[in-house]
Amino acid sequence: MARPPPDPLYSLRGSSGEVNTVAFLNPNDGQDQLLVSGGSDGQVTTWSLKTRRPVCSFAGHEKSVIAVEFAGRNRLFSQGRDGLIRLWSLADDRSQHAPTPRILCEIKVEAAGFCRFCLFRRHISLVSDGPDTIVMFPGENETALKTVAIATGTGQTGHPVYKLPVEQPERVGMCMAVHLFETEERLFGAGGFECGDVLVWRLEDEMLMTRVSLHREPLTCFSLDLTCMRGISGAAENLCKIFEFELNGSELISSCVKSFELLGASKGVSDTAIRSDGKICAVGCWNGSVQVFSWKKLKPLAVLTYHTMGISSVTFSESCSSEPAILLAVGSRDKRISIWSLYN
C-alpha cells in the first residue's frame, strides 16, 4: 500500500483575509525564522515560526496585497492591487512594544494586473547607503518591464532605472510574472506574458535577448534555477513546462525542453517554486493541492492535499545553520498557511 500523503508540519491560522502571498526571512545569528504573508484584505502579517504566531500585522495596502518580500531583517517590500509597491521599515523584533511599521518608499506601478514584483539584492553593497536592491515590475504599453533601484536602508530610489521595451504589446498581452537574475555578471530580466511566452532582456542595454513559447493559455508563474539554467512555468492549464537557457557568448538562447501534465484535474497552476538545493520543485494548483516533483527527473513525488481552496503561493526557505531543514510554505485562499518539511 502506498504511504499516505505527508501532513504539514503545522499551519498558521488567523489571517483575516485570503492569503495571497508568503515569503520567508531566513534566520541568521540565531534569530527566529520569520514568514511574511499578504492577504486579500490588505493586511501584511509577519509570523514567527518559533511560536507559530503572528509577530505583527498591519494594513499594508488599501486593496489586496499580491506580493511581499523581505529585504533584510527589518525591511519589507509589499505590493498591493492599489498599484503601489511599498518599502516598510519594521521594528526590530527584539523591542517588545513594536511600533507600527513605517513606509520608507513608495513606487507606483502603472500596469494594472496580478503580476508580482521581483527583487534583486546585491550581496555586497559597494556604497554603504547606495542602492542595493533592484525592483522589477511590469510597465505599460511599449514598456514591458521596468526596474527601479532602491537603497533599502534609507528608502532612496536611484539609478539605474531600466525600461525594457516590447514591440506590439497587444500581441504579448499583460505581463504575468517577472524574474531578475544574474549570470556571468550580467543582469537579465525575464517576464512571463499572457500569450504564454517568456521573454528575456539584458538589462544593461535594455535589449530583448530571447523569447520562448511555452503555453497556449496565459502563463501565470515561472521559476528559475540558475545553477542549471533551467526553469519551470505554470499557466492556466493543467500543464507545466520546463525550459532551458544557454548563454552563448553574449547571446542567450532559450528552448522549451519538456512538458508534463499535472496529476489530478487542476484547471491551472498558480505558483511554482524550486528548492535551493535543486532537489525538488513544488507546483501550487488552483484546486488546492501542491504537487511535488523531483527537479532533476521531474518524477512526481507527492501531492500535498491540505488546503480546501486554491493555492496562491508556494515558497521554499533557504537552508541555514540554525535551521537545517528546508521548509515549504504554502499560502491558500482558505486563509491558512501551511508549513511542510519534505524530503529533508
Next chain:
Amino acid sequence: MNGSICSVRQSLYILEKAPALGHAVSVVLQVATSDLARSLRLEAMKCLLALCWCSTDALAGEAVDAEPVSQDVRLHCQVIASFLPGVVTSIAKVILGDSKQGQTILSMAFLTWSSVVATAMSDRLMPQDMSLDMFQSKDKDMGKRQLIINQDKRWWNDTASKVHHLLKRILSIGIHSHWKLRLSVCQFAKMLLQNCNQSLENCVPLLVDVLVAHLNDDYKQVSVFSRQALDSFSVIVVARGSGSLISMFEDNIHSLATRLPRVVRTADDTVRLPTLDLLVGYLRLLGPRISSLLSSSAHLKRLSQALLQILEIDLSDIRIMEKHSAVLGSSTESALYHPVTEETFGHSHYRLQFRHFNDDHIKAAVIKSIRLLGCYGDLSLLVDHFADYFTQSSHWQKQAVLIVNELVRGCAQIGLDCSEDGFLHCSVNSKEAIEEHIMSLLSEYVSESHWHVPTTIDTRMEDFRANQSSRSLAAINVASPNGLSAQTLNSNTILVCLLLDGIAGFAEVLGQHFDALLMTALYPILEKLGDSKGVISQTALDTLTVICQCCGYSSMNDLICHNADYLIDAVSLNLRHLDMNPTTPRVLKMMLQHCDKALLPLVDDTLHEVFTVLDGHFDDTALLLVPVLQTLVEAIHYWFPSTNRATVCEWHEGSRIHEKEKVKACSISDFLKEYCHKNLDMEDGEGGVKDEDFDQTGEQNGEADDFPEDKKEPIPGHCLLTTEVLDRCIHFVSSKNARLRLLVLSVIQHGLLILAATTDQLLPQVHKLWSPLVKRFADIEPVVLMKALDVLCTMAEVSGDFIRRRVVSNVWPALSTSLERMNGMSLQSGKLYKHTVNFKLQKTVLTSLDVLICELDMGDVELSEISAAVLPYLDVRQPRELQEAAVRIFKALATADPDATWLVLSDAVGCCLLPPHPCLTSVKLGTERRPKGIQYSGVVMDLVCELSCCIWRKYIM
C-alpha cells in the same frame, strides 16, 4: 572556682596539684553516679564541670581561635585528660542508666561528657609537630609525673578509639522522646564536632549522624539547631578542604544506600524515617560535591538502585481502575463547566501508593533526597542514567519517571526551602541547560510510544467491534480484554499519570518560560484530560491547573483560549487521519467542555472540518465524532442560555390560566365574588389581548412595509452551527448502532433547546427531525425509546402546538399500545421490578405524557384516550412511582379538561356524587362501566373529591 581568674587556673592545674584534684574528681563522680538525690547528682556534675574548668560557653561557641595554645592551658588540659577515662566511663553510665531519671540529669550528663571530652581532646591540643617534645620538665617529680598521661600520638589514637566505643554506646539509645533532651543531644554532638573533629575523626560520622537524624525533628528548636550545627560544621569542613572527611561521607552514603532498600522493605517506620533522614542530611552536607560523588559509577549505581527499589509502586489499588468519576463524567451534563480554580474535586484525588511504605513522611524524605540530587548533581548525567533504567525494563519505568520528575524539580530547588538552608546556594545546572533538558524530556514524554500506552481495553477495538456486531447495547458492555492483563493496564495508567505529573513539574521549574512549550505539551495533556480513566483525567486536570498558575493564566479557559491555535492546528491535522488518531475528538471535546463561548469563533473552522469528516465517513467515525457534537451542543446551550424559552413557556401558561384559577378558588362566597370580578377581568383581558394582538400585527405589517425584502435579524452564529449539527445528526438517528442512536438523540435534544430562541430555525429542523424521530418510538432498545420520548418532550416544550397533530397521529398510538401492553406486567410486581427496563420505560412514558399534556393543547378525544390508557396505573397494586406518575397525569388532565376527567375518574371509582349541601339530592351516575379488578388508593379518592368539589362549584352557579 567559677569566679576565679586565670591565675588560679595557673596555680591549680599543675603537676603538683594533680593527685588532690584527682581525688576531688573521683569523689564528685561517685556522687554523680550513685547518689539517690537527684539534685545532688545534678550539682555534682556541675561541680565536675567547674573542677575541670570547662567553660561550656567557650566550647559551644564557634570561635576557633587561631592563636597558639599557651603552655598553661595545655597543661590544664593535660591534667584533665588524665582524668578522662574515669570521667567518661562514669558519666556514660549515667547516660545509659535508668531512662526514668529525668531529662535534666540526662542533659546535664550529656553536657558534662561532651565538655570534658572537648576540653581534653580539643583539636587545638593535637600535636602538630611530633618531634618536638612538649615536656621539657623531665626530672621534676617522677612520682607525680606518672599520674599525668603523656599526650603523644599513640595516646591520641588510643583514646580516640576508646571514646569512639563509648560514644557508640551512648548514641545507641536512639531518639529520645523529650525534645529538650534531643536538643541537648544535638548540642552534645555539635560541641564535639566543633572541638574535636580532628582528634576524634573516627567519631565524626556518628556525630554527624546524630545531627542529621535530628534535621527533620518535629520541634523547630531541635531541627533548626541541628541544621545550624551541620551548617557550621560543613563550613569548617569546606574551609579545611579535608579530603578524608569528604571521602568518609561518601563512604557513609554508599553504605547507607546499600542498607536503605533492605531497611525500607523490612523495618518499621520508626527505623525507616531516621535512615532516610540520614540520607537527606548527608546529601545536604555534601552539597555541591554531590556531582563529583555521582561521577563515580559505583556511587551512582548504588544510589539509583536504592531509590528505584524504595519507590516501587503498588499497582493493586482499585482506584486506578476507576472509570471516569462523576465529577468529570464524560457525557453527563452536570459534569460540564466546573470552574478550574475551584479545588472542590480534590476528594477523589488519587495518590500514588508505594509498595514498601505508605507514610507521607517517608515519601517526602525520599523525594527530598532526589531533589537534592537534582539540585547539586549533574542533571544530564542523572537523567541519562535513569533514562537507561526506563528503557531497560518496564518494571523500572514508573520509578524512573518519578525520579526524573523530582530531579528536574530539584534542579530548580522546588521544595528545597532555601531560606532555611544557608548552604543551598544555587543549582549546579545553568538555566539554559535545564531548559534544554526539559525540552528534550518533554518531547520524550509525549512521544507516541510512551504517551499512548494502552491504559484501557483498546477503545478503537471496542468501537470497531461495536460497529461490527452489536445491534443492541448489551453486546457493547461485554467487551473482552485485548490480551492485556489488569496489572499491565494499571501499570500503564500510573505511568501516564507520572508523565503528566512530570509535565506539571516542568511547568513549575520553567515558570513563565513554559509558555513556549505549550505548543507541544498542551495537546497531549488535553488528550489525557479526556481519558476515560478517572485517575488520568484527574491528574491531567491537576497538571493543567499547575500550568495555569505557572504561566500566569487566570483559568483553564484562559489557557485554552490563548493557545487554541496550537490545539486547533494539531486537531485539524489529526482529523485528516482519524483512524490513526482516535483520541483527537477527545481533545476538541475537552476544549469545548472547559472553555467559554470565546472559544467558539476559534474552533469554528475545526468544527466544520469535523462536519466534513462526518459527511465523508459514516458509521465508522461517527462514534468518535458524535460525542464532540454532543459536547458542542451542550456547551452552546450552556453558553447561550436561551432567553426565549421562558417566554414560550409563559405563553403556554397564559393559555391555561383560566382553568387554573377556576381550580384554585376556595369557598363559594369567595368564588362568587371572584366570579364577578373575573367576568369583568376576562372581558377586559380578552379585549386587551385582542388589542395587543392587533397592535402586534399592525407593527409587523408596518415593518413588512418598511422592508419589502424580508429583512431578518442576522441569525446568531451558534444557532447556525447548531442547525448544521442537527443536519448531520438526522442521518444518524436511524443508525444501526444503538449507542450512536442514543448519542444523537441527546445531541438533538440539546440542539432543540438552543434553537428554541429562533423559531425560524427551529421549526424547519423539527420538521426534518420528525420522521426519523418517530421511527425511534418503535425502537427495539427501550433505552433509545426512552431517550426519544425525552426528546419529544423537549420538542413539545420548544415548539408547542407545531407538533400537536403529529404527536396525536404518529406518537400516541405507539405509546398507548405500549402502556396497555405493559400494565399487566407491572401489576402486583415485586420490588425487583423497579430495576427492570420495562419499569423505567413505563415511568418515562407516563412522565412524558404528563409533559405532553401540559405543553400541547390536546383535543377531547385524545385526552379521553389518554385517561383510558393511564387509568390502570392508578391501581394500588402498581408500583408506587407509577401510581404517582399516573396521578400527576390525571392532575394534568384535570387542568386541561376537568369535567371529562372527573367523569372518568368517578366512573372508575364508582362513587356517587355527594351533594355539597344536604338539601340537594345525590346524583347517581348512570354509567356503570367500572372496570373490574382495579383497586384505587386514597390519593385517587382525594383527587376525585377535589375535582367534584370544583365541579360543584362550577355548576351550582
